[in-house]
Amino acid sequence: MRRTTSAVLACTVTMSVAAAVTQSAAGAAGAASLPVYLVTQEGLTRAEGQRLADAFGIPDGLQADGGFEQVDATGFLAAPSRVVGTGQDEAGNATVGEALDPVALEALRPVSDAEALRRGDELVRLTGLSADLTATPRISHDVLSLADADGRLRSKHPLDTVVSYDLALGGLPVTGMGARLRLVVGPDGKVTQLSNRLRRVSRGAEVPIIGVDEATRACAALLGPDARQEQPPTLAYQFPALTARDASGSGAVRTLHPVYTCHAGSAAGKVFQQVPAVAGSGPSGRFTVTLSQGVVTASAEVSGGTGPYELSWASSSTALTEEQSEGARTSYARFSRDGAPSAERVVFQVVDANGLAATGTAELAGDGTTTAVTTPGGGGFGQLTIPRVDAGTETPVTAGGCGTASNKSANGFKSTLAAHGVTTQFDFRGNSAYESDFKDPSKGGHDSLYTDDVDIQWYSGHGGPGGFTFNGNHDDGLITPQDARWGNRDLEWMQLESCNVLQDVTGTADYFQRWDEAFAGLHLLNGFHTTAACGTGEGLGLTFAKRLFPGASGPALTVVRAWAAASLANEPAGRITRTMGPLKLVNGQYLWNYNDHFWGQGPVGPDITSPNGFWAVADEVV
Known part of the structure; x- marks a missing residue:
């Protein structure tokens, strides 16, 4: 199974007041520490998935990685048509x-917030949240909005009732694909969509974290000279995508680390990428790129962090196949749409088993060879x-x-x-x-x-x-x-x-x-x-x-x-x-x-x- 990670194009980061206060204290410029959390179970097991399906009267949506995703093909987002x-x-x-x-x-009337919350409470109970992990419910609706020919809003119609949960670990927000708890209740009271993507964790040892000043410098190195940081970096826990094998409860992720989110702007807009909050906790890489007569070859060596690693490549000119874009080496014939290629830029990223990333870019104006190193961080959010x-x-x-x-x-x-x-x-x-x-x-x-x-x-x-x-x-x-x-x-x-x-x-x-x-x-x-x-x-x-x-x-x-x-x-x-x-x-x-x-x-x-x-x-x- 290949490991996966996330890199985010754009995002708005929100957090509770309590979490923000915790971040301010933990990220203060002196010596500070936070616990590392140990993964005790990766997602749901088959028995737990079936129990969840039975409790809500829906098909078993358990995935091989331990996540549960179920969508009713006719009831979810249903709007009256003929x-x-x-x-x-x-x-x-x-x-x-x-x-x-x-x-x-x-005539459509979604179920009440109270009824939807009752079903949500049942989901939380069946999930069995780990100590230090809290889930705060939010009520919303899938809404059908109607406008006139000039695009002016005329009416809004809730189609269902949604209960989703904001997750926090040890008082800090949880980010990443491995953290979702959500269900949708249709007007008839049936659950039409359910997501459960969580892992069970236990509190590990406290480890020193870098302060805001050092995190600011790390963000500057990751984002480059064109980005300006608009506010100090903020702390969260990174929950990478689930990695269980055959819904066994066991996967590649072993520990969950705090990360800093960078808040920066550039000529293009805003960027919110993430850097490790624990010095030396993530991986690093060194890679060499050669361009010769229109053919690009590259190879990388990685160390640090926790294996196994996901290694990936991207080109500024060429659509790389899955085989070309993954692994320690890549080779491809450069594509030039106009017949006069610009400088070739090659991006390399390494993500370790715990979801921590490092990213690097190498550029060649013409034939030759260059070597580059990664900078800690990657993924995150941006607008x-x-x-x-x-x-x-x-x-x-x-x-x-x-x-x-x-x-x-x-x-x-x-x-x-x-x-x-x-x-x-x-x-x-x-x-x-x-x-x-x-x-x-x-x-x-x-x-x-x-x-x-x-x-x-x-x-x-x-x-x-x-x-x-x-x-x-x-x-x-x-x-x-x-x-x-x-x-x-x-x-x-x-x-x-x-x-x-x-x-x-x-x-x-x-x-x-x-x-x-x-x-x-x-x-x-x-x-x-x-x-x-x-x-x-x-x-x-x-x-x-x-x-x-x-x-x-x-x-x-x-x-x-x-x-x-x-x-x-x-x-x-x-x-x-x-x-x-x-x-x-x-x-x-x-x-x-x-x-x-x-x-x-x-x-x-x-x-x-x-x-x-x-x-x-x-x-x-x-």
């Missing part, structure tokens, strides 16, 4: 028109301002650990679709990913040759409410909502693994007015309200693509459900996805694509042009 007609799309694929049922929507069925992927980010993790996410999306006979028409990474590939020809772009010439598109990179970014200037390095007119040629489903692109900035559903003009036949826009984790678990791209088809996790999900389920399985707690789509008033009924499946896996609605309104669904507090 079939209104059939037809064909531009490629001759059969379509089934569905319309929102406004009467049934108005940056089937007739012919085919797919596209573009992954511009190559900096730091996000470069290697974005590569993994795109590879998973591409390989899963290929396994189901879906061709990837283009795959551009790093500097070869162009903004103009996503821009409408009326705006000077070429999306009719790329993004809007495929059925489904994957993007992994930096973003924010104002758009998403690219490394180069083809033609200006940023797609804004005003640049996009998707679906007027082919595109049905756009996925943006990018921070905050569908964020409700003002609390008035302003994402509708930002993105409404992008819908020129596009069925669904999948994005994030919050920041997005890059490559956690098996990778968002892989999980999303898998859930479009039937398999070990259950039946094929709709595109809306697959996006939400992939996030729940791969993102740290607190990350929130949002899906947006068009509405069209036809013969007194509002046609929509809410229940679209991928081609061949269930009904798909027709293209909707000149919408009369819009809808969106996301987890919200109302």
Whole structure:
């Protein structure tokens, strides 16, 4: 089993007042210490998974790594619809028109907060939290928001009731993919989604931690000279992805260490990566890169931390295969989209068994050899301002650990679709990913040759409410909502693994007015309200693509459900996805694509042009 880690594109970090006070005391500039926690059980065992399923009357969602992820293929995110007609799309694929049922929507009544909390208490009891680990519940709802043709919010409708838990260990917030406890209760009282990703721990020895001043210097070394730290680093415990083998309760993670989160800004936006709080606790690496006649070879040596290690590579020019992007060595023929390659940048990351990372970058202007060393840290958070069925992927980010993790996410999306006979028409990474590939020809772009010439598109990179970014200037390095007119040629489903692109900035559903003009036949826009984790678990791209088809996790999900389920399985707690789509008033009924499946896996609605309104669904507090 390969170990996995997370590197996050964008995130908003929150903590309780008590945790903040604890951090201030523990991180004070003098000698300070915190306990290291020992892992006594990695995730759930098979018996515990079955007991959880039986208690809530749901199928057993136990995963091999010890996590529990269950999604009801019809009950989760269910919104009232009715079939209104059939037809064909531009490629001759059969379509089934569905319309929102406004009467049934108005009559929908989620269960009470008290009832949902009762089910949540049952989940906590069955989980059996370790000493020093606390879980504080939060109540929210998956909310369907409706807007008019101008993107103005008209109404909101809670579809269910969500109980999620903020976790803390020894008074410090818990971060990472190995820390999620959540369930959703439908209007009929049935549990429609449940996540349980925890490990049991016991308190170990106290160890010295570095102070805030030293952590600030470590953040500066990790983030580079262009970043400015906007506040002192803050402490948390890092819970990496679960690593159990065959749900045995035993895995690679042995100890859990405190980390500092860096809070920095740059010309591109904000970055919140993490550095070890215990000096020398993480791994380190030294690597050599050679560029000769268009071929790049690299090799690395690692030490420190706790093995086994996950070693990964990313290139500023080339889409690396899974084989090329993992391991102590890599070799690839450099890709030059324009025929005049720029400097080659190679990113190397090592993550040890306990989830601690170190990251390094080497750059060559031309043929030659160079050697680089890693800097402690990585991952963390950041906010940056089937007739012919085919797919596209573009992954511009190559900096730091996000470069290697974005590569993994795109590879998973591409390989899963290929396994189901879906061709990837283009795959551009790093500097070869162009903004103009996503821009409408009326705006000077070429999306009719790329993004809007495929059925489904994957993007992994930096973003924010104002758009998403690219490394180069083809033609200006940023797609804004005003640049996009998707679906007027082919595109049905756009996925943006990018921070905050569908964020409700003002609390008035302003994402509708930002993105409404992008819908020129596009069925669904999948994005994030919050920041997005890059490559956690098996990778968002892989999980999303898998859930479009039937398999070990259950039946094929709709595109809306697959996006939400992939996030729940791969993102740290607190990350929130949002899906947006068009509405069209036809013969007194509002046609929509809410229940679209991928081609061949269930009904798909027709293209909707000149919408009369819009809808969106996301987890919200109302």
